[in-house]
Amino acid sequence: MASSRVEHMIEVATGPGAGEADGLTAADLLASIRSARDVENQAAAEQLILAARWADLHPPESIHSAATFPVPGCEHEEPIAGDGAPLVAEFCVAELGTVLGISTVAAKKLIGHALELRHRLPRLWAQVHAGAVPAWRARTVAETTIHTNPVLTREAAGFVDAQVAAVAGRIGPAQLDRLVAETITRYDLAVTDPTADPEDGYLSVDPRHVTVHDDDVHFAGTMRIEAEVDLADALDLDRAVAHGAETLKTLGSDESLDARRAKALGDLARTQTALDLHASGVTDASEDGLPPAREMVIHAHFDATLSGDTTVFGPTGRMENGQRLVLLEQIQAWCGDTRTQVTVKPVIDLNTPLTAQGYDIPDQIREQIILRDRTCVFPRCSRPARGCDIDHVVPWDEHAEAEGRPQPGPTTTSNLAALCRFHHRLKTHSPWRYAMVAPGVFEWRSPHGFRFRRDHTGTTELDPPDPPGIPRPRRR
Structure with missing residues (x-):
């Protein structure tokens, strides 16, 4: 039934006369x-079932063997x-992720959400597979109940499950946070201040954080900062930023x-950084009496040509932080601040x-491998x-x-690669x-025979493994 719907959709979108002449109202x-949309939701629900079954195939017992001693790593x-x-064997998530075309971290989340729903949120799990709740909505609840601090017991998670299932998963982030906070108080999972107002019980969940999304650099050279701070701190920061913006306008800035x-x-x-250094006794001060701010390291790479005695850089380059495009004029603006420390490193020939x-790997070889590989070379991994x-x-x-004997694994460029831990x-x-x-080009083979090619442009899936007992035809 699902396949016929998909075929109909493709026919509508790509068939002859698509558009005004296709006759669709x-x-x-x-x-x-x-x-x-229904097909997509059904496929997402099925994916959760299969992810949970994958975990079932890799219990802790699958990595334990008799008469062995633990090996570091x-x-x-x-x-x-x-x-x-249930617990799972740690490494099983990687193969699932590569086959699905997602990172190991994303695969770990998928399996974790499936197990959380099946074992701790069974009502919501049943609603997902009955088509009453979309998988993405259920996974949002599972993500919250997995990572709540303090940890929710199974009974406490069951209470959350009952409340969310009663409204068919239609609960927003703020409502979910408050429900979890009420659950923490109800099941006495946190030590509460006996003098505190019971109406403020939701404060048992501390939402404060400051997150710099350094893995998501915009093409304009900007980076997103997300924060949840105390009310007083937020108001003070707002006043300080407003004052700074007004000062810039007074000094002639015509920016928005x-x-x-x-x-x-x-x-x-x-x-503030400069003041901290000044107070700590750093004596290397600038003309205004403040020392340089702490060094911020940005690794940017530009093609350059020699014109006489002058080095001419190309207008665009690549920034290692986030693997994003960066403009030369942006780097010039960042380096133009009087308290910016700039370090120019020698060119390393990657060839x-x-x-x-x-x-042991010398610093020059290490730097060459870093510049060549750019990220961890495992399929789908983007860790710098x-x-x-x-x-x-x-x-x-x-x-x-x-x-x-000759050394089979020499410390040489052709035998080294960047891998995250x-x-x-x-x-x-x-x-x-x-x-x-x-x-810089690597071919990987998974435990079940899936093959992938990885280079600095990304991951490509190669020919699928041979079916059991069926040899692959020879290529002439």
Whole structure:
């Protein structure tokens, strides 16, 4: 039934005479859109079932073996849902993520939400599979009940489940937060102040945070900051930013109010940092008596050409923070501040093989691998290479020299890759295998035979694994 709906939708969108001549009325078009939405919701609900079954195939017992001792970094059992949900083998999430085309973190969330719903929010789970609640709405509730602080017991999660299921999942973020707070108080999960007003029980859940979304850099060179602070702090900050924006206008700035407020916040941060250093006894002061602000490191890469004795940079470059485009004029503006410390590093030729004699990786080779790979080279992973381990693709053999054998895993550019700590452990302690087939190009094979190619442009899925007992035809 689902497939016929999808075929009808595709025929409407791409068939001959699509548009005015397709004969569809407005009602027909709305009905097709609704059918497509129903198919999408059904597929999302099915995906939750399959994710939970994948977890069932990888219980903690699947990684335990008799008469063994723990090896540092090896796979362990991990709770990815709340109290009462089963534990899973840590590494199983990676293969599911690569096959689905999502990151390991996203796959971990998917499995965690499925287990949370099935074991701790069973009413909501049933409503999802009855088509009464969309999977995305149920996953929002599961995400909240998994990560609530203090942790919800199974009984407390059941109370939340009953309340949310009663309204068929139609609950907003603020209502959900208040419901969780009421649950915490009802089940005595937090130590409350006996002098506090009972009506303020929701404060048991502390919503305060300041989050800088450094993995999401806008093409304009901006970054989003999200915060939840005390009321008094918010009002004080608003006054300080408003004063700074007005000062910039007085000094001649013709930028919009929003732009001036954003700039004032940055000025406020730099000034406060400088005052902190001044108070701590730093004596290297500028003309106004304040020391330079702490160094902010931005790794930006631009193509350059030599014109006589002058180096000419291209107008656009790439910024490592978030792997985004950056304009040369933006870098010039950022570096123009008198309290900005600028460091120019020498160029490293990415095409020149570098080799070290021992196992340890010298700084120059490490920097070359970081610049070449840009991110962790595991399929779908986007963790910046600068925060990754540098892995020997073919492992270094510490006994080779003593036994008079050639070193199978030398410390050389063609045998090194950037892997985040999780995927480094995965490669070392699981059946995942990979090889470098060209400089900066890697081919991975998962435990069940799925193959992926990874380079600095992203991940490509290669030919699927052979079905059991059916050999793949030879290519001529």
